[in-house]
Amino acid sequence: MGLNGPELTAKVGGEAGPGGVVARPALFGRLDESARVTMLSAPAGSGKTVLLRSWISQRRLAGRAAYVAAGREERDPQRFWLSVVTALRATAPGAGLVGAVTGAPGLDGQTIAEQLLGDLAGLEDELWLVVDDVHELGEESLRQLELLVMRAPQGLRFVLAARHDVRLGLHRLRLDGELTEIRDGDLRFSLAEAGELLATAGTKLPPSALAGLHQRTEGWAAGLRLAALSLAGHPDPERFAAEFSGTERTVAEYLLAEVLDRQPAQVRMLLLRTSILERVNGELASLLTGAEGAERILQDLEAAGAFVVSLDATRSWFRYHQMFAGLLRLELRRTEPGAVAGLHRAAAEWLAGHGYLVEAVRQAQDAEGWDLAAQLLTDHWPALHLDGQASAVHELLAGFPSGLAAADAGLAAVAAADELARGSLEAAEGYLGQAQRGSQSVPEARRGQVRLLLGLVGLLLARQRADLPAVTEQAARLEAMVQASGAGIAVTGLGEDLRALALISLGIAEFWADAPDDARPNLERGIALARQIRRPYLEFTGLAYLAATNLLRSTARAVELGTQAVELAERHGWASEPAARVASVTIGAVLAYQVRPAEAEPWVQRAERFLSTETEPAVVLAIRYVRGVLELARGRTTQALAAFEAGVPLSRHLASRHYLLPPTRELLVHSLLRLGETDRAARFLTGLNDSDEDRSHGTTRNSTAALRLAQGDPQAATAALAPVLDGTAPLAWPARKAQAFLLEAIAREALGDQAAAETALERALDLAEPDGVLLPFLLYPAPGLFERHVRHRTAHASLIAEIQTLLLAGTRPARSPTRPEPLREPLSGSEVRVLRYLPTNLTTPEIARELSVSTNTVKTHIRNLYAKLGTHRRAEAVETARALGLLAPSRTAAPA
Incomplete structure (x- = not known):
């Protein structure tokens, strides 16, 4: 039937409530500027009809647009073409050109199409033929419509709407640039449009509720419209919006009538039985239905716009629209209630066998097969951990009944690992203890796997406590398990993976224990192995700590490695991992020591974003330390002191002394001295442990020298510094030793030994310049010393100039992020x-x-x-x- 004029205008609506139609100017614009033929292809309820009718109405095209709704009755070619003729004759351009046609037995649709081509040959004005629901036409009508499209005069423009692509030879028009295509993604409502639609129905939701509704409907016009109708006058609209799904009565009725009931029995069974899955492919669908050809059915459903969406370029994996999936699961429970648990179990086993571990556990949980779910998770947790899927493991654990972890040794070990990742060290130790006790009663066939879990979690716990002896012991145990390969261990093929984990864990523990020269080769070997076996999570973890170890050798290399680690973290979604914070704070530390606070701040903030003192005391102490350094670079001594004071107590959570604890104490003393609290600084130094290690440490001697200078005793300062300068109290990082030589220069100048002062200052500059470390010269300013030194022979005139600028200005301005082209040739x-x-x-x-x-x-x-x-x-x-x-x-x- 053709629609025109007032009758058409009366039909405009759909997405709108009493207030009118939701304006969609972007889509109207595409229709205005479209090519000679426009094809709208999208599933039922996508808003095609309303879009076309509102476009015709708002653009005032009723007199120049013939609208034909091709219902199922139009499968008869004669009826379809009579509707087309009627609609064209009702337009201003067509009224004087298109002749009347009377239906009669034997009247051929081809004849009518040919007559139309003749009638419209003289068309000079622009005329639109809008055909809705083209997918309802039979093959004969489609062939005749293709003839009209291909031979029509340029003034006749076509807008065709269908639920799926139809055979109209449109590929030729596409090649000639005469085809505009508008698809499902274009028709989806934006969040703002969804809000407007609800507003026209008299409903306004809070932003969070609206966003949730929009996410569940995926912008589907009919779903939003049905929600709007139901929400109008509802006593609790927020709750209704939160619960709105494909099982809501009006939505279910729509989807049943418009989608599911239109499918053949085989297709209907496939949709229902595979609705239990997050995603489906042909092989899995065939397993659950017992029928062949499932992949072809899924591809045809997607092409037909039946709320099936392909997930990959090869169109082998698919998912269902969320609301459609909800209806399918409801219908499956209604029609085959006894089959649901078995379908979940079959899916779990197939998914586990094909490496889709997280989905496999979820399917077992959905079947309430807790033994199967627990076995799948404990068998495959090592692989999940090595892939950096801690968040997924946390969600899976939450899917078990409360108390089950305490009764299952394997699950208790996994719960311990989860507490290490996001809970607390104490809780992790509690679960690990339960797992160890419960392992005695584990069946013989499962004991090897539980031992593996206990070894892995024990290694991670020791690593986070910076317990180097325990890490070494656990790494050796893992290596022994790998050597013994097999016997009772369900996860195979992880030998190299466990070796890489052990090497990187050793390197991390050695780093925290202030043994960077031992840490570096272990980390490098672990990273190389991780790359070889394609474990990016292990590579990322190793790179972050390798960056930190290189701080003591080359800040440029530290930044390079830290950046590589951050890029891996961003690529894989590991920004909240402790290693990502280590990489970020390493880069921030370099920039802070170079007195570039504006550039350092975002990196330190990034490290602070996911702080967890309960699980990461070693990492948090490092972040507190760098925050304090950054505040000193800004000249904000009070804030720096607060950061250092917050960092020192964290060392109590560690099994060995954190390598940053001595420098944290050193800068804490420095901050007190800058604030004029000399007595408090002296008491702090006096209160240090009486161990020779604490009192003789190079940083302690630096602190003592600074205190003596503040007390006006340069002779005592030089005595404190002597072991640092002669190497008997070594400082690993050249920048810290530069600080010692700078203090020596200040002390010697105060003693009137100008030659010794110049020698010490030149040595300080020698140590600082390769890494561009300027903070010590800002912390212990000696402008007069630099003024005199620059007039003597020095290899560091440019560095002195930068220091003098800093002393005047406080900090350097941030540099442009643009990097110039590399050198055309090396400098001599x-x-x-x-x-x-x-x-x-x-x-x-x-x-x-x-x-x-x-x-x-x-x-x-x-x-x-x-x-x-x-x-x-x-x-x-x-x-x-x-x-x-x-x-x-x-x-x-x-x-x-």
Whole structure:
């Protein structure tokens, strides 16, 4: 039947309530600017009809648009073409061109189509033929419509709507650029449009409730419309919106009538039996239905717009629209209640056998097969952990009845691992104890697997407590299990994976125990093995800690490795993992020590975002330490002191002394001295343990020297520093030793020993410049010392200039994140020496005198530097050299 004029306008509605139609200007615009043929293809209830009718109404096209609704009765070609003729004759352009046609027995649709082509040959105005529900047409009518589309005059434009793609030869139009396609994704309502639709029905939901409703309906127009109708006048609209699903009566009736009841028996059975799954493929569907050809059925359903969505490019995995899936599960329970548990169990076994471990456990839980679910989870937890799926494991554990973990040794071990990841060390130890006690009564066939779980969780617990002896012991036990391969261990093929985990765990424990030289090779071997066996989670964990160990060797390398770890974390969704925080805080530490607080802040904030003192005392202590360093770089001493004071007690949760505990104490004393609390600083140092290790540690001696200088006793300061400077009280990081030499220089100057002061200051600069570490010079300012030193022979004129600028300004401005092109060719040694003077105020002749070369030689070197750096001025050369790490380490962009 054709619709026009007032009759058409009366039909406009659908998504709208009493207030009118929801405006969809973006889609109206696409229809306005569409090619000669527009195809709307989307499932039932997607809003195709309402869109077309409201577009015709709002664009005032009723006089130029012939609308035909092709119902099932139009499968007869004659009836369809009579409707088309009637609708065209009702338009202004068609009224004078299209002749009347009277239905008669034997009247052929092809004849009518040919007559229309003749009648419209003289069409000069623009005329639209809108055919809705094209999928209802029979093959003969479709063939005749294709003839009209291909041979129609340019003035006749077609808008065709269907629930699925139809055979109209549209591929030729697509190639010629004469086809506009609007599909399901285009028709889905946005969150804002969903809110507007509800508002037209007189309902307003809070933003969170609206977002939940929009997510469940997936923007499906009919679902939103049905929700709007039900919500109008409902006494508790928020609760209704939260519970709204495909099982709601009006939605269920719609989907049954428009989708499910239209399917053949075989297709209906497939939909019902596979509705228990989160996603389905052909093989799994065939298993659950006992019938072949399931993949083809799923592909046909997707093509037909039957609320089936493909999940991959090869169209082998599919999911059902959430509301449709809800209806299917309800209908399955109604029609085959005795089959549901068996379907879940069969699906669980198939999924586990094909490596889809999380889905397998969920299916077993849905069947309430708790023994099967527990066995699947405990058998496959090692693989889930090695893949970084701690969040999924947490959700699976929550799906078991309360108290079951205490009764099952394997589940208790997994619960211990879950507490390590997101709970507390004490709770983890409690579950691990239950697992150890319960392991004595585990059947012989399961004991090997439980022993494996106990070893893995014990290793992780020891690692988080920074208990190096325990980590070493547990790693050896795991290695023995790998060597014994088999006997009672359900998970096979994990030998190399467990070796990589053990190596990385050893490296982490050694790092926290202040043995970086031991940690580094273990981490490197573990990372190499993780890459070889394709375990990105292990690689990411190793990279984060390898970055931290490289802080003591090269800050540029530390930043490079930390960035690699962060990129892996972002790619795989591991930003809340402890290792991600270690990588972020490592980068933040480098930038803070280089006195770049604006650039360091986002990295430290990123590390602080998921703090968990209960499970990660070692990591949290490191974050507190770097936060304090950053606040010192900002000149905010009170805030720095608070961070250090919060960090020191965390060491009590660890089995061995955290490597950052001594420097945390050192900077705590420094903060007290900057605040003028000399007596309190002295009491803190006096209160340290009487162990030789604490009192003789290099950082303690630095703190003592700073205290003595504050007390006006430079002689005592030099006595405290002597073991640090001669190496008997070593400091692993050159920057910390630079601090000792700087304190020595200040003390020697106070004692009037200018030569010794200059020697000590030059040594401090030697140690600081390779990594661009400037914080010590800001913490212990000595401007007069630098003023005199720059006039003497020094290899660090540019570094002194930066320090002097810092002392005047406080901090450096943030650098641009843009990195210049690499050097066109390497700099020579002479060019590097000249480059170091470019940031200073020295003239070319003065630089020549400093280097004991001719002015022409310096000019030649400067010209070469400009050419190699791709610059034209001195300031540009300095900035580019800094960006390339030639005057300071490479820039690091702030995290998002």
